[in-house]
Structure formats: C-alpha cells, structure tokens
Amino acid sequence: MKHFWYSFLFVLFLFSCESSSKKNNIDDFIFSDADFVLSINNLENFKSNTTNNHFITQLSKTITYKNISSELKFLNYLKSDQRIYINFFKDKKDSIQFSFATRIKDSIFTLDSLKLNREPLKLKKISAEKITENNQSIFITKIEGIVIGASDSVHLEQLIHSKTKNTSVRTLIATQDLDASFSVLINAKSPFKQLFINEALDFNSFTESLTFDAEITQNQLILNGLTKATDSLNSLINVFKNTHPQDNQLAQITPSNSHGFLSVTFDNFNTLKTNLNKYNKKDSILNPNPLFDYIKEFGEIYFSNNSAVVINSLDIYATKESLISEQENAETFREVSIYNFSNPTLFSSYLSPFIQLNEASKYCILDNFIVFSNNTETLENIIVNYQNQTTFSHRDYYQSMQTNLSDQASILQVLNPESLQNLVNLNFDSTVDFQFKDYKTTAIQFVYDSDFAHFNAVIQQNKQVNNYNSITELFNIKLDQDVLNNPQFVKNHRTKQKDIVVQDISNTLYLISNTGKILWKKQLNGPVLGKIEQIDMYKNGRLQLAFATPKRIYVLDRNGNEVKPFPMTFNDEITQPLSVFDYDNKRNYRLFVTQGKNVLLYDAKGKTVKGFNFKAANQALNSPPKHIRIGRKDYLIFKTDNKLYILDRRGKSRVSPKTNLNYSNQPVFEYNNGFATTTKDGNVVQIDQKGNVTITKTNLTDHHVLETTTRTMITQSGNTLDIKGNTLELDFGNYTSAQLFLIKNKIYVSTTDLQTQKVMLFDSNGKLINNFPVYGTSTIDLGNIDKDSKLEFVTKGETNSILVYKIN
Incomplete structure (x- = not known):
C-alpha cells in the first residue's frame, strides 16, 4: 500500500x-x-x-x-x-x-x-x-x-x-x-448532531457553520474558533444578537457530583427574550414574567435522571419580591427553606430550547441563586454541596480548565465524564465504552460578538493530583520510530520554560513542548553526537539549537529551520560532539569541531576563527574539547589517551602536566581550583594550575564514570556509586553512566538500571529521593521545565516513547 x-x-x-x-x-x-x-x-x-x-x-x-x-x-x-x-x-x-x-x-x-x-x-x-x-x-x-x-x-x-x-x-x-x-x-448540514447534551439544541438549528483551530497534546485538546450564521433568527446562536455576555457563575452552585451544567448569560434579558420569542415564533408581547426582570444568567444543572433550573439575580430582593405569592413552605433543610412552585412548566415554555426541565415544582434560594426542581432531593443535594463548598468552582480540575476559557460567555456547557461519553456516542452512532473517567470537566462556550460568536472548547484529562513527596507521570509520547538517543531538555526563549529534544532511529529530530505536543520534526543526515547545545546567534534573546552529526554541523531555529550558513558539511568524519564555548558570556560563541586528532574552530556564523594556532594532537581526542575558567584565566582542554593539553584561547600551552599518564575517556572537570579526570586503570588524577599532578588510587574498574562540580566529586564503577565519599553498593545490574545535576545549589545524582528498568535519584549524601526508583529505560535529564517550583525529568519509556515525570 x-x-x-x-x-x-x-x-x-x-x-x-x-x-x-x-x-x-x-x-x-x-x-x-x-x-x-x-x-x-x-x-x-x-x-x-x-x-x-x-x-x-x-x-x-x-x-x-x-x-x-x-x-x-x-x-x-x-x-x-x-x-x-x-x-x-x-x-x-x-x-x-x-x-x-x-x-x-x-x-x-x-x-x-x-x-x-x-x-x-x-x-x-x-x-x-x-x-x-x-x-x-x-x-x-x-x-x-x-x-x-x-x-x-x-x-x-x-x-x-x-x-x-x-x-x-x-x-x-x-x-x-x-x-x-x-x-x-x-x-450545519453535516451528519454532526450535537454540541450540547440538551438534544433540543441540535447543531443544525444552532448555527450554519463552525470553524475551529485545534491545539493538541497527549492529554488535552484546546479548540478555538468562531461560528457565524446569516443575519436571521433561523439559527439559535443569533438570539444573542444585541446582547453582551456576562460572567458565568453557575459553577458556584453546581455540585461536583452532577453530570454538568448549561449557563446562558446576557446583559439585557428583555432583548434576549424578544429574540428568543422570534426564534420560537411566539408573540413577544405575551406573558411577561417579573421573575426574569433582574437576572443576568439562567441555566440548567444535569443529574442522571433529573435536572434543576437556576436563575442568577442581579437584585435578589427584587427577584424575591416577584416570588411573594410562591411562599408555601414545603420543608426546611439545613436552615434553607424549600418552597412549592405553582408554575412548574414556566421554564420549559419560557426559555425553550435552552431549558429541558418541564416540571419545576419546588425551589430554594441560595444567596443570589434561585434553584428550581421537581423534587426536594435534588434541591437538598445542591444545598449540601453549596454549603460544603464541593461545587465545580471549588475543584482544581475546573479551575485548571478555566485558564483556557473566557470568563464571560453567552453559552457555557460543562460536562462530567459520563455526559461526555453520551455526547460522543451520540455523534458517532456508537455504544463504545470510552476511557473517559479522567475527563473530570469538558467545556464548550460561545461568546457572541456583533454578528458572529467566538467558540472555545477544552477536552482534557484531569489526573488525580498527587500528594507532596510523590512522583507523577506527566505524559508518555510515542515517536514514529524507536528512540535513538537520550532525550534532553532545552530552553524555550518564548515561554522562559523548557521543551524536550530527542531523535529516533530514522535520524528524525523532534522538538516536544513541556505539555507533550510535538512542535516539529526535522530529518537529519545522521545521529546527533552527544548533547545538543543552545546559542543566541543574533544576540537578540532568541535561542538556536547547535549540534554535530558525523558529517555536518547544524544550527536550527525555534521552528526547526536551518540557520544559514548551516548546516556545514565536512568530508572527514566528526568524531566528538560539538563543543560550544562563550568565554566572556557576551554571546561571542566558539564552535569546536573534532575530527580525530584535529580540532577546527568556527564562530557562530560558521566562519573560521583566525589566531587559533593549535595544529593537531598526537592522537585522536578521546573526549570532547572542554572550556574551564578559573578566576580570570580561560583553559581549553584537549585530551587523548596519553596526553592532556591545557591551552589558552589561542591554542598555546598554558599548563603542562608534570606526569605522563594513560587517560580514560572521561572528561576533564574543574575541581578544587584545578583539574580532575581519571586514568584508564581507574585512578583519580588532579592537576593544579602549575602542572603538579596528584594521583589517588581507587577501586574503580577500567569501565567507570567521573563527574564533579567545583567542590563535589562522584564516581561510579559497576554497581558501586560514590557520592562525596558516601559509597553506595547498588543491586547488581546494568547501570547507565551516573549524572550529576546542580540545581539551585542542590546536588542530585542519577543512574538507571537498564536490566530492571529503574531510574534512581540520590541527594548529595547518597540518600535515595522519596518514591524512587521509577520506571525508565535510559539516563535522565533533570530540571524545572514549567512555571511551578517542582522539578521534572525525562527518560526513555518503551522502545519508541519518552516519559516525563514531575517530582512533587
């Protein structure tokens, strides 16, 4: 096919x-x-x-x-x-x-x-x-x-x-x-049936056409658009002509155990009623009712086998006055009077088709809300939740959803998972049992504006908020192919937060937002070597991604476009990740490209830097070039298996180690105002700025890991992890290279057992962080990627997916 x-x-x-x-x-x-x-x-x-x-x-x-x-x-x-x-x-x-x-x-x-x-x-x-x-x-x-x-x-x-x-x-x-x-x-002539669970509000009679844009992440759909009908009252949306939407407040009185609600708002009920009578082909001068003289909102609260009508009064005393003849007390519940109502069909006839309830024989008053239903049990449920503050407006998931909606809407519908399922099945002629239990609130709204209406909708999962000291899986994103390299965080200069970059085995690079939306994909000519760096090429606050593949150096902008003159193509193979240095933090970047024993130096515009006089190393470099600044001095570090070059910016020798050693492939780090690395046989080497060498014998094997900050050292060998002298004997397994993270002056150390697929995170004293280990199949990247103060980390999941967790 x-x-x-x-x-x-x-x-x-x-x-x-x-x-x-x-x-x-x-x-x-x-x-x-x-x-x-x-x-x-x-x-x-x-x-x-x-x-x-x-x-x-x-x-x-x-x-x-x-x-x-x-x-x-x-x-x-x-x-x-x-x-x-x-x-x-x-x-x-x-x-x-x-x-x-x-x-x-x-x-x-x-x-x-x-x-x-x-x-x-x-x-x-x-x-x-x-x-x-x-x-x-x-x-x-x-x-x-x-x-x-x-x-x-x-x-x-x-x-x-x-x-x-x-x-x-x-x-x-x-x-x-x-x-x-x-x-x-x-x-509107399409087979699409309903936007509302009130079947009287069918799509065909509601409007002529609807368009919307969709923003999509793993757990969320945000829809924004507009609807427009011809200048007539044949479409229900036009009954809001010459009205202005108000704050939707029905969430304040709708129990969170209900199936949802419909809210209708306006600045002038008489205008709305005149339009509604024309739509319903009724004489607009018949049957005025003072109950509606001072209201700004009405709506319906839905339950499984019943509903309640709510009117929201601007002047509750005047509205109560209109009910002076309806004061027959049916009962008192929690000090709230429930009255009989003698006109039970008022709302279904007066506010059709917005209201379904055709028998409203009881009512009660809660602050500025007057609530009508056909039985006292429904009213009692509303009273209990209102007094206990367990209505929609007090739920985190409703408040979260509101951030993507307008505060004022002509129509607002909010649904619980069961109502969402019924609505979807209605439109798809289906009886499927969907997994919608986490969709605590789904909302659509229309905001009328002159001769059209804005449309907004939020369909999102609201997973249970975890308690303090827990770990939450934020999302699990599948790629088109298996994951090739370890996912990492990169800065988003627009949001001041962080996104995720990762590559699959087809050499496609992905940029994924911190909400799980794939922003773009870019086909590369080979695998990314090492870590992706970020530069501000134009010194305007906009960051680009800079990295090497075996034959090219790429610089990509925020949208995944190549920035000229990149990519730079090389005939000889690039053998180490791209090293990017900004000596004075003035965004005068230096790009070091390693090809075996040769090091080429370019500026951020891809031009060869003049005055860099390093010719070639004695053998191929076994780790990427490194820049270390101690005090006011800059040091460039190139390392081969048997020689350590400590140079100045121009490539001339600045420090000559006084002892020749066989070096491992571990990087050189700044440590205690000097330099630290390891030998092939696992000894720790420290070199001061005069070239004096100190060798510390350890129990490290030839396959080991070294990481340091300026004052903290960690080593890893097999299942032994040493953090600042605290030696941890982990279970036997296949561990990834330990990583050291310094975040807000706190040290974290991570490693992942690929055999048991467990990610571990330790503090600076070697203590396992609460609720670790968690599932993961690669090293992690750790940081704060959003607006809250909690840390997140990203790792591989299944072969073709990445996972993002939040540490609460």
Whole structure:
C-alpha cells in the first residue's frame, strides 16, 4: 500500500494538464458543500500528535472514525510540508467520499516504481489519471503546481470546473491559524448532531457553520474558533444578537457530583427574550414574567435522571419580591427553606430550547441563586454541596480548565465524564465504552460578538493530583520510530520554560513542548553526537539549537529551520560532539569541531576563527574539547589517551602536566581550583594550575564514570556509586553512566538500571529521593521545565516513547 501511494504521486510528474480553469490557489478547491473540511498545516506533526492524543485514541474505537481513517490512508504516504485541505461528504448512497488539494514540490515526495493499474482519463479538457491497487482507487490531476485528488472522478471534475463562489466558506477558513495543529470547518448540514447534551439544541438549528483551530497534546485538546450564521433568527446562536455576555457563575452552585451544567448569560434579558420569542415564533408581547426582570444568567444543572433550573439575580430582593405569592413552605433543610412552585412548566415554555426541565415544582434560594426542581432531593443535594463548598468552582480540575476559557460567555456547557461519553456516542452512532473517567470537566462556550460568536472548547484529562513527596507521570509520547538517543531538555526563549529534544532511529529530530505536543520534526543526515547545545546567534534573546552529526554541523531555529550558513558539511568524519564555548558570556560563541586528532574552530556564523594556532594532537581526542575558567584565566582542554593539553584561547600551552599518564575517556572537570579526570586503570588524577599532578588510587574498574562540580566529586564503577565519599553498593545490574545535576545549589545524582528498568535519584549524601526508583529505560535529564517550583525529568519509556515525570 505504501508503494502504491508513492507511485501515484510519481505519476503527477509524468503528465501535464490543460485547463481553462483560473483556479490557482489550494483554497479554490475547497468544496463548499462538504460536510467537513480538515485543514492540516504540518502533516508530520498532525500524524504524530493525533496518534499520541488520548481523546482521539478513544474516538478511534468507533466505526465512524475507522471509516474516515480508511479514507485518510493516503496521508500516511504523503510527505508534504504544505497546507492540505481535505473535503469530506456523503454521496447519495450515504458513503463517505473525499477530495483534497495541496501544493506540490518535487523535493517533498519519496518516489517508488511499483507496477500499478493506471488508466489515463480525459475529464472536460483536464488530463487526469485513475490509479488502483487492491480495489482502492483515487483520481488525481495537477494544475499549476497544485495536486487535486478525489475518491470519485465526477467529484474531481466538479471540483475543478465548478463556478460556484464558496465565499462564505473561504472567509471562515481564512480565519484559521496557520500555526495550529489542525483546523476543522463543520457545515450545519453535516451528519454532526450535537454540541450540547440538551438534544433540543441540535447543531443544525444552532448555527450554519463552525470553524475551529485545534491545539493538541497527549492529554488535552484546546479548540478555538468562531461560528457565524446569516443575519436571521433561523439559527439559535443569533438570539444573542444585541446582547453582551456576562460572567458565568453557575459553577458556584453546581455540585461536583452532577453530570454538568448549561449557563446562558446576557446583559439585557428583555432583548434576549424578544429574540428568543422570534426564534420560537411566539408573540413577544405575551406573558411577561417579573421573575426574569433582574437576572443576568439562567441555566440548567444535569443529574442522571433529573435536572434543576437556576436563575442568577442581579437584585435578589427584587427577584424575591416577584416570588411573594410562591411562599408555601414545603420543608426546611439545613436552615434553607424549600418552597412549592405553582408554575412548574414556566421554564420549559419560557426559555425553550435552552431549558429541558418541564416540571419545576419546588425551589430554594441560595444567596443570589434561585434553584428550581421537581423534587426536594435534588434541591437538598445542591444545598449540601453549596454549603460544603464541593461545587465545580471549588475543584482544581475546573479551575485548571478555566485558564483556557473566557470568563464571560453567552453559552457555557460543562460536562462530567459520563455526559461526555453520551455526547460522543451520540455523534458517532456508537455504544463504545470510552476511557473517559479522567475527563473530570469538558467545556464548550460561545461568546457572541456583533454578528458572529467566538467558540472555545477544552477536552482534557484531569489526573488525580498527587500528594507532596510523590512522583507523577506527566505524559508518555510515542515517536514514529524507536528512540535513538537520550532525550534532553532545552530552553524555550518564548515561554522562559523548557521543551524536550530527542531523535529516533530514522535520524528524525523532534522538538516536544513541556505539555507533550510535538512542535516539529526535522530529518537529519545522521545521529546527533552527544548533547545538543543552545546559542543566541543574533544576540537578540532568541535561542538556536547547535549540534554535530558525523558529517555536518547544524544550527536550527525555534521552528526547526536551518540557520544559514548551516548546516556545514565536512568530508572527514566528526568524531566528538560539538563543543560550544562563550568565554566572556557576551554571546561571542566558539564552535569546536573534532575530527580525530584535529580540532577546527568556527564562530557562530560558521566562519573560521583566525589566531587559533593549535595544529593537531598526537592522537585522536578521546573526549570532547572542554572550556574551564578559573578566576580570570580561560583553559581549553584537549585530551587523548596519553596526553592532556591545557591551552589558552589561542591554542598555546598554558599548563603542562608534570606526569605522563594513560587517560580514560572521561572528561576533564574543574575541581578544587584545578583539574580532575581519571586514568584508564581507574585512578583519580588532579592537576593544579602549575602542572603538579596528584594521583589517588581507587577501586574503580577500567569501565567507570567521573563527574564533579567545583567542590563535589562522584564516581561510579559497576554497581558501586560514590557520592562525596558516601559509597553506595547498588543491586547488581546494568547501570547507565551516573549524572550529576546542580540545581539551585542542590546536588542530585542519577543512574538507571537498564536490566530492571529503574531510574534512581540520590541527594548529595547518597540518600535515595522519596518514591524512587521509577520506571525508565535510559539516563535522565533533570530540571524545572514549567512555571511551578517542582522539578521534572525525562527518560526513555518503551522502545519508541519518552516519559516525563514531575517530582512533587
């Protein structure tokens, strides 16, 4: 199948098209009658992020999703860095059909030569081709650098020759964010049924079309867009015309054990009611009711077999006055009076279709809220939760969700996991039992604004908040291929936080946000050597990634683009990781490139640095060049198996060790105002600034690790780990090289047993940090990657995944 799609793309280059059509933009081929239009800005990121998202993974269990995915199989073989529009619609037989359009560049496709069933077609002066394999066909053509494809030849012909101006659709799509993970436009005539669990608020009658951008991470979907209906009251969204949204406050009274709520706000109820009467085709002068004279919000709280209506009063005394004839006390509960209400159908008739409850025979008053229901048990539940402060507004998961929503909305719906499941099953004609238990609150809102409404939605997992001294797995991200190297944190100059960079075995480099979103992927020509460095090439606060592969030096910007004149290509192999030094912290970077025994020096613009006079070492360097500054002196350290070069900035000898040794491949560190490293036979070597050498015999084997700060030394040999003289005998295993982290003057030491897949983290006294070990299959990187004060670390998980943990 893979070869089939590569081959059909190859065919595009083998025939030319003759067309009288003047369509020359990909949005000219948006099908105005499509049920859905999917806009993909970055195909590779789209595939990775949707694969990793938990909510979308749950949707993939449904038949509808599987049918759509089947139609989208061609995306698995398309290697495009251009925007793609995909139109979905149902034909007269109720089968899913699709078409797509994208710009094509010769360099973005991998081409194969598999034999296919190819049939040239002539479609009203358009040269096209039908390509078939395993009874799956696609019809394609090319016009002025644009590929247009369709699952049906008649539709392809229609798409190319149609004179219909899809102005309204194109206007909405023009509002989509080109940086979003993906965007969607939904036509009201589509099979999509419901945004609300109130079935009277069906999508077809609510609006004419909806578009939104999706920001996606492993545990979250954030949707932002807008909806617009023609200037009439045939669409329910237009009942908010000439009103202004207010603060949504129903969360303050909605029990957290409910199924959710619907809140409707406005600045003038009379305006809303006039619009609503017109929508319902009722006489607007009939049946005024003083109960609604001083309200700014009404809504409904949903329970499994019941609901309650709430009105939020601006003047509770005036609203109470309107209920003066409704003072028959049914009972008193927790010092709150519950009254009988003589007009039980008021809300279902007066506020239709927003309110479902058709029998509101009881009510109570809680501060500025008046709550109506058909039984006292529902009211008692609301009273208890309101008094105990166990409503939605007091829950961490609701407060977290609110950060992605507007405080004021014309309509706000919040759902619990069960209601979310029912809504999804309704739209997908499904009975699937989704794993939504962690989706404590899902919200959508519409904020009316002149002649359109903003749309926002939050669908997110809210995993249980762990107590102090616990470790939380934040996310688990799967890559397209197995992980090649150890993931590491890098600074994000925009957010002042940290992201994650990692490479897979196809040599694709990934940048992943600290929320688990794959920001970009970059195909490299080889594996990254060692650690990725960061530089500020233009001295403007914007950081770039700098690193070496065996044949190239790369500098990539924040978006994964190559910064000129990089990459620099080398004929001879680069044998050590790129070393980047900034001697005076003035962002005058020096890039040291090691090729065996030779060291080449460049500045941040890729130019050779003049005046660096080091010719060559006596043998190949066995560790990367190192820069150490002690006091006001700079030292460049080059090390081979039998010689240690301690040089000045110009490459001239500054310190000559007075003893010749056979050195290990461990780096040289600054330690006690001098230099420290090890010999091949495991002895610790210290050299002062005059070249005096001190050798300390140890029990280290020839396979050992040394790490230091300026005052602290750790060593590791086999299952023995020594931290500042505290010797730890770990269980026998296969341990990664110990790492030393100095964070806010605190020392942490980490190693991972690859045999038992356990990550261990110790303090400076050799004490295991609480709740370690945890699962992991590589070394870690440790740091504070977000806005809180807690540390996080990243490690490999399964062969194709990385894990990020938070230490609480």
